[in-house]
Amino acid sequence: MNEILSAKDIGISFGSNEVLKSVNLALNHNEVLGIIGPNGAGKTVLLNILCGILTPTKGSVIFEGQDITHQKITERCRIGFGRTFQVPRPFEKMTVLENIMVGSVFGAGLTEKQAKKKAMEIASFIGLDHRLTWFAGKLGLLERKRLEIGRALSTDPKVLLLDEVGGGLTETEVGSIIDLVKKVKANGLSVIWIEHIIRTMLEGTDRILLLANGTDVICGLPQEVMQSKEVREVYMGNEDK
Amino acid sequence: MKFDGQTLAGNTGFKVGKKVLLVVVLLLLALLPMFPNSAYLVSTVTLIMIYMALGQMWNLLGGYAGLLSLGMQAFIGIGGYSLAVFSIDAGLNIFVAVFLGGVISVLFGLVVSPALFKMTGVYFAIGTWVVAEALMIFFSNWSVVDYAKGIMIRSVYFLTGEQIYYIAVLLGVISVLVVYLLMRSKTGLALMAIRDNPAAAESMGVKIFSTKLKCYMIACFFTGITGGVAYINLAYITPSASISTQWTIAMTFMVIIGGIGTMEGPIIGSIIYVALTQYLYNFPGISMTILGAIAVAAIMVVPNGIMGTIHNKTGFELLSPRRIMPPDWKKLLGVERAKEQVEAAGDKASKKE
Ligand SMILES: Nc1ncnc2c1ncn2[C@@H]1O[C@H](COP(=O)(O)OP(=O)(O)O)[C@@H](O)[C@H]1O
Ligand SMILES: [Mg+2]
Numbered sequence: 001m002n003e004i005l006s007a008k009d010i011g012i013s014f015g016s017n018e019v020l021k022s023v024n025l026a027l028n029h030n031e032v033l034g035i036i037g038p039n040g041a042g043k044t045v046l047l048n049i050l051c052g053i054l055t056p057t058k059g060s061v062i063f064e065g066q067d068i069t070h071q072k073i074t075e076r077c078r079i080g081f082g083r084t085f086q087v088p089r090p091f092e093k094m095t096v097l098e099n100i101m102v103g104s105v106f107g108a109g110l111t112e113k114q115a116k117k118k119a120m121e122i123a124s125f126i127g128l129d130h131r132l133t134w135f136a137g138k139l140g141l142l143e144r145k146r147l148e149i150g151r152a153l154s155t156d157p158k159v160l161l162l163d164e165v166g167g168g169l170t171e172t173e174v175g176s177i178i179d180l181v182k183k184v185k186a187n188g189l190s191v192i193w194i195e196h197i198i199r200t201m202l203e204g205t206d207r208i209l210l211l212a213n214g215t216d217v218i219c220g221l222p223q224e225v226m227q228s229k230e231v232r233e234v235y236m237g238n239e240d241k
Numbered sequence: 242m243k244f245d246g247q248t249l250a251g252n253t254g255f256k257v258g259k260k261v262l263l264v265v266v267l268l269l270l271a272l273l274p275m276f277p278n279s280a281y282l283v284s285t286v287t288l289i290m291i292y293m294a295l296g297q298m299w300n301l302l303g304g305y306a307g308l309l310s311l312g313m314q315a316f317i318g319i320g321g322y323s324l325a326v327f328s329i330d331a332g333l334n335i336f337v338a339v340f341l342g343g344v345i346s347v348l349f350g351l352v353v354s355p356a357l358f359k360m361t362g363v364y365f366a367i368g369t370w371v372v373a374e375a376l377m378i379f380f381s382n383w384s385v386v387d388y389a390k391g392i393m394i395r396s397v398y399f400l401t402g403e404q405i406y407y408i409a410v411l412l413g414v415i416s417v418l419v420v421y422l423l424m425r426s427k428t429g430l431a432l433m434a435i436r437d438n439p440a441a442a443e444s445m446g447v448k449i450f451s452t453k454l455k456c457y458m459i460a461c462f463f464t465g466i467t468g469g470v471a472y473i474n475l476a477y478i479t480p481s482a483s484i485s486t487q488w489t490i491a492m493t494f495m496v497i498i499g500g501i502g503t504m505e506g507p508i509i510g511s512i513i514y515v516a517l518t519q520y521l522y523n524f525p526g527i528s529m530t531i532l533g534a535i536a537v538a539a540i541m542v543v544p545n546g547i548m549g550t551i552h553n554k555t556g557f558e559l560l561s562p563r564r565i566m567p568p569d570w571k572k573l574l575g576v577e578r579a580k581e582q583v584e585a586a587g588d589k590a591s592k593k594e
Contacts, residue, residue: 073443074447077444085440089438090437090438091441091442093433093502094434097564102430105427107446112427112430113567116566120567124574129574129578132566151441154445155446
């Protein structure tokens, strides 16, 4: 079996609000799986279920053949999950170096000395090595998004979960984020990438899944999915651009 | 924010100037009682040291671990009464009695924490306060501690003001040192992350519950010890005065005015608090009102406290928990990137001027 992570029949409700009815997805080893869907479709909720912030009302999450539906966040972080937040959540009063060190120490289990070296490598990788001694609170949006990815990588994950890391960026900046994700994939990681921007999905992913009405509507090659009638129906013709 | 070449080279830890300042302060503290006419100052600094220790522990909880406790006075009571009961009734050495107060505080903290840690935010704050009130009522009805009558702590009468001063200074210095070393340890890295964003910290592997519990235990221990030392100084204890919200008001005042989540905040805060309360003796009855008004005014002028504001403006930290770049950072980054880093830092610094 080539799946590293899968979700089977995931459902979740908040009170009477049934956000996810039944979602199935499978992420292959060293694959970038894009997830698209309208605002409020439950994409972030799905990501939170995968990384352990939320527990689903039904269904299960399988990682490397193990049922991890009820494993804690910190535990999942240790076995190989890294995630970014839609709105970046840097540790504002810590330096970029320290921000990344946190994951290397507590997620990857390195000593502080090793973590420092690792943090510098990661900073180079994400293109923030000229900001290492800056307080994260002083970074601009693109730099914050890069730091989000850097911190997710600092835990030495096998699966990287990205929540709209391209949102709010300029065209050129989006291009550099796509390159960054490609680099992550070249390093052997598997990625789930939620994004609105069509270009990132077409250029940066191997497959795309459309999440709408609480379920996985369609999943397939990027071009196919983008041109499918399902996508057109969901976005009601707004996707021609 | 200041990022000069030195910062980059990895010298933020302890620059020479800071070292000299610290040595001078410690020397002054050691020599103070030898100056002529220093008796009043000695007793004032004794109080400052005791309050500083309380402030450090409250800041560790409220400023770093996200545990806003309104019930730390419970441990002042436990510490004070341990001193009284163990040194008088059991005839133990007063220092052993004070130490036992710390140990019992930890045990008490362990007993109440499972229930308290189920609550967060305001509920945690109220929970801790209720526990303290309950303990106060229990002590008021307990024969072992002479009910609500209070105890004259005769076992400390032999100590001179100067000796008590040195005990308090030792306590104050240790409390700062403990928090400093904790912040420089792995736990400190976790605490700063929790302070800045708990959800992100947890998703990066930081175990929030156990980190908080560890801090709570440390704060219980040292607040208990400080209670003992406070009552070495006061020599008379009652349940209502020892387990009193008055202490909590002092702790929150000091930390918020001084700068919550900074190591220097409680130091500055304790000096201001003690100086103010000494002065406000002249205005009995309305002293608390004046204190409250000052707190509100200060929060409006410097919302991050004095140290927090200074830090935001200048990047200055006397006791820094900063992780510095490894010594071979230039080699690791490569010459070009290293140069950029210095230039970017220089940019920032020069824009400030
Ligand atoms: N913790 C929560 N409690 C209650 N409702 C939530 C929670 N998180 C998300 N929701 C609801 O779930 C729905 C989907 O949200 P979200 O996953 O953020 O959408 P998106 O696809 O835009 O990321 C929204 O209606 C939101 O109000
Ligand atoms: Mg979202």
